[in-house]
Amino acid sequence: MTSTNQIGSSSALEELNVRLCGSVRILPPEHHAVYTIPVAVVLSVVLKPLLTRLDLYKICFLITVAVIYTIPWDSYLIRSGIWSYPPDVILGPKLFSIPAEELFFFVIQTYITTLLQILLNKPVLFAVHLQNEALPASRHLLVKRRTGQTIFALLIGLSLLPQFRNAEGTYMKLIILWLRLKTWLVIWLPTLYLWIVDTLALKRGTWSITSGTKLGIHVWPHLEIEEAVFFLATNTLVAWGCFAFDNAVAILDAFPDQFSSVPGTPSPLLLIKSLLLPTSSYDQKRLQGIQKGLDVLAKKSRSFYLASGVFNGRLRIDLILLYGFCRVADDLIDDAPNAKEAQDWIDRFTAYLNAAYAKSESRQGLQTSLEGFPPDARSILELLPVDRLPPKPLYELLEGFKIDLRFSTQDENPIKTSADLKRYATCVAATIGELCLSLVYYHDTDHASGDDKKERCIAAGARMGRALQYTNITRDVTTDAKVGRCYIPAEWLRNGSLKTTSETDIVQLRKRILDMAFSIYSEERDAIEDLPSYARDGIRVAVESYMEIARVLDHRIQHGENLDFAGGGKKGKASVPKLRRLIVGWRAMSGIRGHTGDR
Numbered sequence: 001m002t003s004t005n006q007i008g009s010s011s012a013l014e015e016l017n018v019r020l021c022g023s024v025r026i027l028p029p030e031h032h033a034v035y036t037i038p039v040a041v042v043l044s045v046v047l048k049p050l051l052t053r054l055d056l057y058k059i060c061f062l063i064t065v066a067v068i069y070t071i072p073w074d075s076y077l078i079r080s081g082i083w084s085y086p087p088d089v090i091l092g093p094k095l096f097s098i099p100a101e102e103l104f105f106f107v108i109q110t111y112i113t114t115l116l117q118i119l120l121n122k123p124v125l126f127a128v129h130l131q132n133e134a135l136p137a138s139r140h141l142l143v144k145r146r147t148g149q150t151i152f153a154l155l156i157g158l159s160l161l162p163q164f165r166n167a168e169g170t171y172m173k174l175i176i177l178w179l180r181l182k183t184w185l186v187i188w189l190p191t192l193y194l195w196i197v198d199t200l201a202l203k204r205g206t207w208s209i210t211s212g213t214k215l216g217i218h219v220w221p222h223l224e225i226e227e228a229v230f231f232l233a234t235n236t237l238v239a240w241g242c243f244a245f246d247n248a249v250a251i252l253d254a255f256p257d258q259f260s261s262v263p264g265t266p267s268p269l270l271l272i273k274s275l276l277l278p279t280s281s282y283d284q285k286r287l288q289g290i291q292k293g294l295d296v297l298a299k300k301s302r303s304f305y306l307a308s309g310v311f312n313g314r315l316r317i318d319l320i321l322l323y324g325f326c327r328v329a330d331d332l333i334d335d336a337p338n339a340k341e342a343q344d345w346i347d348r349f350t351a352y353l354n355a356a357y358a359k360s361e362s363r364q365g366l367q368t369s370l371e372g373f374p375p376d377a378r379s380i381l382e383l384l385p386v387d388r389l390p391p392k393p394l395y396e397l398l399e400g401f402k403i404d405l406r407f408s409t410q411d412e413n414p415i416k417t418s419a420d421l422k423r424y425a426t427c428v429a430a431t432i433g434e435l436c437l438s439l440v441y442y443h444d445t446d447h448a449s450g451d452d453k454k455e456r457c458i459a460a461g462a463r464m465g466r467a468l469q470y471t472n473i474t475r476d477v478t479t480d481a482k483v484g485r486c487y488i489p490a491e492w493l494r495n496g497s498l499k500t501t502s503e504t505d506i507v508q509l510r511k512r513i514l515d516m517a518f519s520i521y522s523e524e525r526d527a528i529e530d531l532p533s534y535a536r537d538g539i540r541v542a543v544e545s546y547m548e549i550a551r552v553l554d555h556r557i558q559h560g561e562n563l564d565f566a567g568g569g570k571k572g573k574a575s576v577p578k579l580r581r582l583i584v585g586w587r588a589m590s591g592i593r594g595h596t597g598d599r
Contacts, residue, residue: 013140017372025367029405029480031523032101032104032105032108035106036105036109036112036197037108037199039112039193040108040111040112040115042352043112043115043116043119044115046119047115047118048123048590049537049586049589049590050118050119050310050586050589051118051535052312053264053265053534054249054264054265054313055118056314057244057265058114058118058132059111059114059115059118061245061268062114062238062241062242062245063107063111063114064112065236065241066106066107066109066110066111066237066238066241067106067107069325070106071095071098071103071106072096074102074106075096075097075098078097078098078099078474080150083254084545085392097576109190109194109234109238110238112239113186113187113190113235113239114241114242116186116189116190117186117238117239117242118242118244119188120185121186121246121304121308121508122309123305123309124292124309125250125308125316125317125320126247126249126292127199127253127254127287127317128259128287128290128294129250129289130247130250130251130254130279130282130287131279131287132279132280132281132282132283132287133243134244140366140414147453148158151472162194167236169243170491170546177243186242187232187235187236187239190231191231191232191235193222194235194272195219195227195228198223198227198228198231199220199221199222199223199589206220206257211362227368228356228455236550240341243343244275245271247275247299248266248271248272248274248275249266249271249274251267251274251275251277252270252271252274252313253313253314253316253317254282254283254287254290254313254317254375255277255281255282255283255286255442256342257283258281259274259279260314262314264313264445264534271548271569275381275554285382286383288379289321289379289380289382289383290317290321290383292324292376292379292380293320293321293323293324293380293383294308294320296327296328296344296380297320297323297324297327299525300485301328302578303321303581303582304323304542304545304546306541306545306581306582306585307538307539307541307545307585308320308538310537310538310589311535311538312534313443314443315439315440315534315535318385318388318439318442318443319436319439321380321383321384321385321521322384322385322432322435322436322439324379324380324390325381325384326397326432328376328377328380328381329345329349329397329398329401331402332373332374332377333345333346333349333404333405334401334403334404339405339409342401342405342408343405345401346398346401347371348369348373349399350395351369351393352366352369352396353386353391353394353493355368355369356369356384356386357386366382370382387437388438388439388442389435389438389439390434390435392433393431393432393435393438394431394435396426396427396431397427397428397431397432399427400424400427400428400431401428403415403423403424403427404485407484407485408484412490412494412496413486413490415486415487415488415489415490416490416491416496417489417490417491418489418491420489421473421487421488421513422466423544424469424487425465425466425469425470425473426462426466429465429466429468429469429472430462430463430465430466431459431462432465433462433463433464433465433466433468434458434461434462434465436456436461436539437458437461437531437539438515440531440535440539441454441458442530443533443535444534444535452574456530457530457531459522460527461524461527461539463523464521464524464525464527466520467516467517467518467520467521467524467547468517468543468546468547470513470514470517471514471517471546471547471549471550471553473488473513474510474511474513474514474517474550474553474563475549475553475563477498477506477510477563478563478564479564483567486498487507488509488510488513492509492551493509494513507557507563509558510553510563511554511557514538514550514553514554514557517547517550518550518554520549521543521550525541525543528540528543537588537589540588540589541584541588542591543588544582544585544587544588545576545584545585545588548576548580548581548584549576552576576585
């Protein structure tokens with residue numbers, strides 16, 4: 001009897017709870033304090049150094065969109081009695097019947113998912129993923145798009161089936177209209193986390209879905225299928241919004257012929273205009289050239305590849321193309337089977353620069369100068385932004401290649417004195433620093449720097465480039481010697497030869513060049529802070545990532561370790577492990593320099 005009464009009493013309490021509370025689907029303040037706000041804070045701290053003005057604009061833009069499109073839907077659910085909120089779990093303020101806690105959830109969920117998407121995709125150059133779908137090679141993309149649209153249409157049709165038209169399918173029907181499944185990590189990671197949070201809330205009775213409006217299916221104990229699909233659907237929409245934003249910006253950045261001027265924070269109208277641009281208008285040749293430049297950067301320089309992810313927009317694309325040019329020239333000249341062919345390549349690059357900087361507006365001369373270049377090299381050279389680069393540093397770069405060539409055409413070391421070493425480093429590296437900063441100032445839409453400051457920064461950038469080259473020389477003494485090159489001045493060596501100089505003396509000479517690098521670095525690193533703000537972090541990451549190699553070498557010299565091991569027992573050039581490079585990059589963007597106080 002007692003047992004029966006207890007059961008009846010329990011059922012009556014459950015029924016009363018349903019009648020009083022209806023559907024309670026909300027994270028009360030204490031749940032936000034425990035589950036969502038800490039995650040948002042952690043992501044904010046990690047991403048703070050990486051966030052650009054465009055990223056902040058993207059976050060605010062997507063939050064605004066999420067709140068606008070969610071309010072009518074949520075308000076309808078509440079007014080229809082599918083969801084309800086008992087007074088004891090909310091603070092009180094409401095907007096269109098939606099409690100403040102629920103409105104805050106729209107914001108915090110979008111914020112977390114958007115931050116995660118930015119973090120996971122920071123290194124991605126979205127421009128290289130654009131495709132002209134009118135080309136035969138890209139037809140598969142059109143098929144994928146049509147398939148996605150078909151799936152979306154089927155989901156809409158599914159939501160209209162009879163079993164979803166009765167009361168039990170009300171909640172699922174409203175959700176499934178929004179859903180087209182994409183298994184991206186940026187979708188599933190926050191979705192799984194919110195499923196767990198939701199499960200804990202449902203288990204504790206914080207909320208429930210009104211009986212008669214749900215399907216009664218559970219993904220796992222206590223997690224209703226409607227709740228699971230809701231979080232998946234909303235995170236999917238946020239992710240789609242993120243990628244749509246990135247896609248729109250990529251179109252604006254990739255095609256200056258279509259969009260001559262792009263502000264730092266493009267208006268929603270301009271974003272929509274870019275998305276409406278037919279893919280048949282995409283310059284596929286330009287996209288392929290950018291892709292080749294990025295491939296070269298990723299393969300040849302891990303430090304500069306890491307730094308490239310910090311730059312934005314057309315500046316990033318131009319820097320990639322500049323590096324591609326330098327790398328292509330270096331590879332073709334250095335890898336030539338003999339001195340004559342190497343000189344032929346230098347002559348070809350000279351003819352190319354002559355044609356590129358010719359006053360005639362005709363491109364015929366430029367196309368003629370590119371004949372004979374390999375296809376991959378040609379696709380990069382055609383895109384070199386010569387209209388934004390001073391010609392002198394590019395010609396001086398070729399002079400540096402001529403110095404290298406003298407190693408194979410003369411019996412003696414062309415680097416005889418400290419002045420020769422400085423001249424060589426100036427040709428092959430200081431020029432790159434000057435060219436990079438020329439692009440930085442060209443893309444400086446704010447024009448906040450005066451001419452005097454600009455000239456000082458460019459001069460400092462050139463000197464910093466020389467410091468990075470000294471680091472290169474210190475690291476590569478052994479590998480350079482194997483191909484008959486020695487950049488240690490002959491006047492420093494015993495009898496002017498590396499072979500007759502002791503290993504101990506060679507280590508000290510390497511340290512001497514390394515000290516020159518650190519001296520320039522300590523003198524010029526503060527000039528980075530005078531650069532335009534939008535490029536400052538990227539330059540800082542590039543410099544600090546490369547100087548970390550110098551710190552590794554310096555540490556080995558001080559501790560008597562072998563300078564010619566990559567690390568982990570592998571013979572080769574000294575390098576910095578990937579995790580350490582990432583930490584150095586993060587610290588650099590946070591304004592923290594290096595790991596050694598005096599270096």
